[in-house]
Amino acid sequence: MPKVVIDPITRIEGHLRITCQVEDGVITDAWNTATLFRGFEIFMKGRDPKSIWQFAQRICGVCPNPHAFNSVRAVETALGMETVDDNARLIRNMTEAAQIGYDHILWFYVLNAFDYVNVPNALNASPETPSLQAVQDQVRAVVDSGQLGPFANMYWDHPAYKLPPELDLELTAHYLQSIDIQSKANECNAILGGRFPMIHHYIPGGVTQLPALDEIAFYKSRMEEVKNFIDTVMVPDLLAIAPIYGEDLAGTGQGVGNFLSWGVLDEASQDPYDRLFPRGAIFDGQLELQEVHPDETRMYTKSSWFDDSVGDGKHPLDSGQEPIQFTELPPMEGEELPEGKYDWTQAVRYGDQNRPMEVGPLAQVLVAYLTGRPEVVQLVDDTLAAVGAAGQPEILLSDLGRVAARVIKAKVNSDNAVRWADELLENIGAGNKEVYREPDYGREGDGHSGWDASRGALAHYARISGGKIDSYAAVPPSNWNLSPRDDDGVRGPVEEALVGTPVADPARPLEILRTVHTFDP
């Protein structure tokens, strides 16, 4: 029985090994292993609550903004501050919208596209415009130089690449264009936060300062460019490749059927169920909305390189300080499969039934759809019609849904980004310039914040005692999606999604990369 190991999984943030057992061309079992450990919960303990968000945003250099947000909110709620000034809400929303805008563009083109777009095949196209000709010339120059750089050694001759050369060329062109556009979204982060990644304008209690008017104007103009790119390039690209890859993708990656979103982007109420992407969950593949609470998150360590007498379904704040128990990983070669402990990630489960939950734009879009957000309902219905599946939202519970949901979410986000800026201008015009209230650092208690990162549900938890962080926990999206088996041996979402996936050639496992990448690990 062939064992297929992919290590490193590339085009992701982090370090990941995937091990699959393949029988008769189909994956029969799968294991994901995070091969990086840093120990944030350990070195954040005992720190100053006001500084802690600077630590927290270093958890992810691709998505520092939602980590920063959750960290300041977790500290605020621990100190008894339930809401912030409206201007602080809007500035944080603007920052998050810029993050989402760049992040989904980056995923669609830079991290994901090479699973579908065959760059060398672009040389077979007959370009119709000077700009496409210029791109083809550049690709040819790289190929002719014999130095393929990042394009070397890919399975470009794999039969699962199906685009005609013209589309391969156009998508290669948009790959290059996307790099330019994502940097414009990040200029919005820089204009508010000083730089990206690693922003400087958040602080428990609000933000550091009111942006100047020309900075707000700059933000608006850049985010309109981002919106235009999404409307005129990214959405048409999705629609162009959907007829070619849609059927394949609708049939793979079904996963656990449980979806979780803590919600993201606050409206004036600052109520998580009232967000642009609201809070909610779906259980067991039933398209019915469930209410959820971050305190129902449970941590398990039996499959992880931590002492398992301590994990055992604990609340995140009571987890994370377990003694490390590293055991060997099976070698890359041979037939030995992982068993026992095989991951630096703890297994995360939800609620009394210990459900593994899939998180990400698909969860966010499904929850918004079921909540009845009109623009999301419209876009989902349009997408279903475009792939010839009108009225069948259940086909989105697949790789196809994950790809499409990122584009839908990118569009809804960019359609609203400028609205937050306008609301801020209205507040300033009405004489409201408040952006900060000093929290009462003398207080003690537990706090939490659930606010989705671009790649899925993210929650932070803080316990403050004696003016210090007594315990801190972050449960990022990849912790959910890339959970190993829990104490009952139930697979995590990515592991489950891989089971049943056909692999045409175990020596060139492109299908595994595709499914793993749809989770944006």
Next chain:
Amino acid sequence: MANDPTGTEWIKKLAGMPQKNEAGRQDMEDHRELSIFPGLSRRDFLKSCGTLAALIGLSGPLAAPRVAQAFEEVAMRPRVIWSLFQECLGCSVNLLQSRKPTPAQLILQQISLDYHEAVMAPAGDEAEQSFQDTLATDDFFYIVEGAVATEIPEAITIHGRTAADIVLEAYQRANATIAIGSCACYGNIQAAAPNPTGAKGVADYLRQDAGLSDVTVINSPRCPGNAEDTIAILAYVLVHNELPELDSFGRPLFLFDETVHDNCERRGHFDNGRFVERFGDEASEKRWCLYKVGCKGPVTHAPCPKTKWNGEISWPVEAGPCIGCSEPDFWDKLTPFYDKESGIRLPGDITPTQIGVTLGAATAIGIGAHAVGQVAKGRFGRGGPVAGKEETEE
């Protein structure tokens, strides 16, 4: 950007600004057709070389061609292996924000980025093949992003090998090694006390754990590492055929010789005693000095106020206090970040201007204590040292 006191007319105009969706869409279509790729022409290539020339201290009409020639006179584009170890990918994300040159120029025209796990198409065994192919040439630049775990080496593995194992091999075969970002330079956040995995910077690992003597790593710290600095370092080495002069922490002096405070745009307010006392106050709206709310600019050696970030759009102190992210061990030595006492210990009573002078000169975080008598004796070029500065002292 300049601050502007309230002008309600302008606010109304801004709030009512047409959203440009309809008109803008047409513009975008045109943009798509005519100039999708600013940056791939010969002229753009020379322009980006001109910017690099300025960064590395060359001037005059021949500066840009000289840099361009350095990239072009080699038969092959310089090969680069970029390793990711204990990191968050922030340095690479910053690479994607580079404007001089743009990432497309860099990757397609200036270097051959043979191995970078977040960018490269292949995965698994094929990715490892790319690594081995380039390693076998013994002719490549080695860039490291991320710390090396020394006490629990398995806290970071790639293709079944520990970072410690990989970095030792690649360093010894590379033309030159550049550590980008504070993790690869000094261990950074995962090395914050109690440093659960024994995370270290590349040079410290090679000297202290791998037992190499005469280690030369060019450190390009900050968190995230600034991609444009790293590219400038590469250009420097290609143009001068030698390594830049380094300070006692391995940082190139041409970038890291002055403090943030030395060049800060808020410096005038500091000198005149005008301070933000509380976030969101009127002084914060006027962008007065952040020293009293914890700014670490006076003890932080970095070119942020000169080179800025994200295509020179802004830099951290435009938004909030500096946290000192280019200094070793800043997570322990400069925290709490928003407390003006932390890390900055002032002798007696002193005037604001004197503060700048005194702090810039050295004190607080123990510059020197950590010094390693860094030697910039190069491995650049095969076979033997190249001209470099033997030793620098603070």
